[in-house]
Amino acid sequence: MAEPKIEIIEEENNKIPKTSETVPNLHEKVIEGCRLNVRMASQNEWRLAEIISRCRAANGSMKFYVHYVDCNRRLDEWVQADMLDISTLRMPQKGGKKGAHMKEESRDPNETEAKKSGRKRKIPLVPMEDVKVEPSEQPPIPTVNSGSTPSLRGSMSMVGHSEDAMTRIRNVECIELGRSRIQPWYFSPYPQQLTSLECIYICEFCLKYLKSKTCLKRHMQKCALCHPPGNQIYCQDKLSFFEIDGRKNKSYAQNLCLLAKLFLDHKTLYYDTDPFLFYVLTEEDEKGHHIVGYFSKEKESADEYNVACILVLPPFQKKGYGSLLIEFSYELSKIEQKTGSPEKPLSDLGLLSYRSYWSMAIMKELFDFKRRRPTEDITVQDISMSTSIKKEDVVSTLQQLDLYKYYKGQYVIVISDEKRLAYEKRIEASKKKTRINPAALLWRPKEYGKKRTQATF
Numbered sequence: 001m002a003e004p005k006i007e008i009i010e011e012e013n014n015k016i017p018k019t020s021e022t023v024p025n026l027h028e029k030v031i032e033g034c035r036l037n038v039r040m041a042s043q044n045e046w047r048l049a050e051i052i053s054r055c056r057a058a059n060g061s062m063k064f065y066v067h068y069v070d071c072n073r074r075l076d077e078w079v080q081a082d083m084l085d086i087s088t089l090r091m092p093q094k095g096g097k098k099g100a101h102m103k104e105e106s107r108d109p110n111e112t113e114a115k116k117s118g119r120k121r122k123i124p125l126v127p128m129e130d131v132k133v134e135p136s137e138q139p140p141i142p143t144v145n146s147g148s149t150p151s152l153r154g155s156m157s158m159v160g161h162s163e164d165a166m167t168r169i170r171n172v173e174c175i176e177l178g179r180s181r182i183q184p185w186y187f188s189p190y191p192q193q194l195t196s197l198e199c200i201y202i203c204e205f206c207l208k209y210l211k212s213k214t215c216l217k218r219h220m221q222k223c224a225l226c227h228p229p230g231n232q233i234y235c236q237d238k239l240s241f242f243e244i245d246g247r248k249n250k251s252y253a254q255n256l257c258l259l260a261k262l263f264l265d266h267k268t269l270y271y272d273t274d275p276f277l278f279y280v281l282t283e284e285d286e287k288g289h290h291i292v293g294y295f296s297k298e299k300e301s302a303d304e305y306n307v308a309c310i311l312v313l314p315p316f317q318k319k320g321y322g323s324l325l326i327e328f329s330y331e332l333s334k335i336e337q338k339t340g341s342p343e344k345p346l347s348d349l350g351l352l353s354y355r356s357y358w359s360m361a362i363m364k365e366l367f368d369f370k371r372r373r374p375t376e377d378i379t380v381q382d383i384s385m386s387t388s389i390k391k392e393d394v395v396s397t398l399q400q401l402d403l404y405k406y407y408k409g410q411y412v413i414v415i416s417d418e419k420r421l422a423y424e425k426r427i428e429a430s431k432k433k434t435r436i437n438p439a440a441l442l443w444r445p446k447e448y449g450k451k452r453t454q455a456t457f
Contacts, residue, residue, distance in 0.1 A: 026086045027062050030054065033092055037085040038066050041077065046085060052076065052168050065169050072348060073265050074185035076170060171195045172262060176216075178204035178290055180315040184262035204290055207255035226288030228252065228280045233443040234328070237434070238284045239292075241328060243443070246273030246296075253278055256294065260311050266347055267309060275299055276308065279332075281325060292316045295325050297332075299448040304390060306333045306340025310350060320433055322353040327436045330361075333388035334438075336445045341390040358397040360430060361387045363423045366413065378413075 030036070030051055038049040049066040057063055062081045067073060172184045172195055181199070194200050194211055201216040202209050205225040210216045229252050230244035246253040253273035261267065278296045282289035293312035298305060307329050312321045333340040346354060365386050369378050384391045398404040398413060405414045 026089075027081045027084070029091075030062075030064065030084065030086070030089065031091075035069070035090045035092075037088040038064075038068070038079055039083045039085075040068060040075070041079065041083070042075070047071070048088075067168070073168070074263075076168075172200060173197075174199040175202055175259075175262065176200070176213075177202045177259075177313070180313075182314055186262060186265045188258055188261035190258060202255075202259065205288060207252060207259055207291075209255065209258070227282060228289065228291065230278075230280075233279075234436075234441050236437050236440040239324075239434070240282050240284060240289055242280045242282065242289070244278040244280060246276040246278060250274075256280070257309075260294070260309060263311055263314065264309060264347065266345060279325075279328065281321060281328075293321050293325055295329055297329070299446075303343075304338065304340055305343045306330070306338075306388075307342040310342065317349075322349075323357055324434060324436065326353060326357045328441075330388045331436050331438055331441055332443065332445075335441075335443060339384050339388050339390045341393050354393075355397065355400065358389060358393055359401060360423075360427065361389060362394060362397055364427050366415070367420075367424070367427070 032051055032053060034051045035048060036051075037046045039045070040047050048069045050069060051064055052067050053065040055063060063078050064081070064084065065076065065078050067076045167187045169187060170184060171187050172190060175182050175184060176199055190200060190209060194209060197211060200209050201211070201213060203216065203219055203223055205227065206223055206229075208219060208223075210219055227240075228242040228244060229249045230242045232240055233243050234241035244252060244256075250273055253276065256278060257273065275298055276296050277299055278294055280294040281292045283292055284290075291313065293310075293316060295310040296308045298308055307326075310322075310325055310329075312325065329342075330340065342350070342354060345351075362383055365383055366378070369376075369382070369386075380391050380394050383389070383394050387394075389397075395404065401419075403413050403415060403419075405412055407414075
């Protein structure tokens with residue numbers, strides 16, 4: 001893909017004119033699609049940014065909505081004109097292809113050319129010192145493509161970043177949910193009459209959105225819920241999971257999707273929640289069950305996805321709830337006797353959480369298997385069936401951990417003493433954290449795809 005031609009606007013001696021007549025004229029040249037250095041307010045440093053939108057404030061000054069290049073879109077923000085370094089302004093030439101600024105050399109050619117291996121191989125655990133890898137003779141390790149195109153069905157499905165500039169601009173300034181006031185990260189299609197307000201008030205039990213604190217208080221007096229609707233299928237140490245059917249509880253499911261979209265960038269929202277189940281994690285106190293996070297899954301997934309969307313609300317992040325949601329999704333897959341995988345692509349935070357969970361689950365299974373059967377070999381299929389992690393995710397995790405080696409004509413799992421000790425310590429430390437107790441899970445899978453027939457006599 002060719003780089004777009006860039007027209008660079010330079011002032012004499014690379015200095016911004018200080019005259020009041022010239023500066024406004026320069027700011028008028030800053031239009032959507034331009035790139036220039038912008039001072040990031042949160043870190044007080046200059047970064048290359050793209051202009052997404054611009055408008056004129058009530059006092060007549062210009063302000064710009066910017067996206068910082070190579071940064072997550074949750075850092076996008078409105079900035080004043082004095083935060084722009086006009087001397088670095090670059091304007092894409094008309095007719096340039098959208099997205100052409102992406103660097104082709106940053107892509108790994110092996111990622112697109114490598115083929116997946118469909119052969120079943122025995123994978124012995126070999127001591128590190130016995131392995132001498134010869135790069136010139138070993139075939140390429142099959143690469144798992146994590147960017148496969150997911151299904152576009154359902155209430156929250158990935159379609160890539162929208163080309164509509166309006167959906168790239170964070171439209172809600174603040175929400176109040178329970179005891180927390182939260183600044184959203186991304187766009188969510190709440191009603192326009194609410195997005196113009198300073199804050200949207202949300203009932204933490206039914207997730208209904210209201211325009212004022214007074215309306216919320218009146219609603220709370222009438223709201224009959226003290227927990228999410230649906231069936232409570234898990235309860236342990238004041239933590240509960242509720243299963244909500246998107247068809248039976250459509251209003252709650254749609255409100256949940258609107259709330260989640262504020263913090264999920266890689267999904268687009270549909271209002272058809274019928275094909276989905278929602279599993280909401282809550283904390284219980286004397287007032288009721290308060291939402292912490294959730295994940296959703298398709299009732300029938302042709303691609304073997306066991307998670308469509310997953311989210312821990314910002315006030316509850318970095319407390320281990322993300323790992324708890326992931327572990328719970330795989331416990332459901334174990335009961336279903338299926339392997340599962342999250343819908344791709346994952347967000348940056350989601351990918352970190354899943355990699356951490358996969359690493360711990362796979363390493364624990366390897367250690368347990370070696371203790372149970374010290375003389376036997378293990379296959380990727382064995383690991384997949386015991387953990388319910390899809391084979392492709394098992395292979396990609398072993399590759400990411402640099403444990404998958406080619407040795408004497410086959411792929412082997414190589415664990416150094418240093419890595420083994422490190423993971424044994426991590427596994428031991430994880431026992432002190434909150435984990436899912438399978439005995440407390442009261443759930444049976446339903447066959448949504450099959451029509452129930454009743455015998456007649």
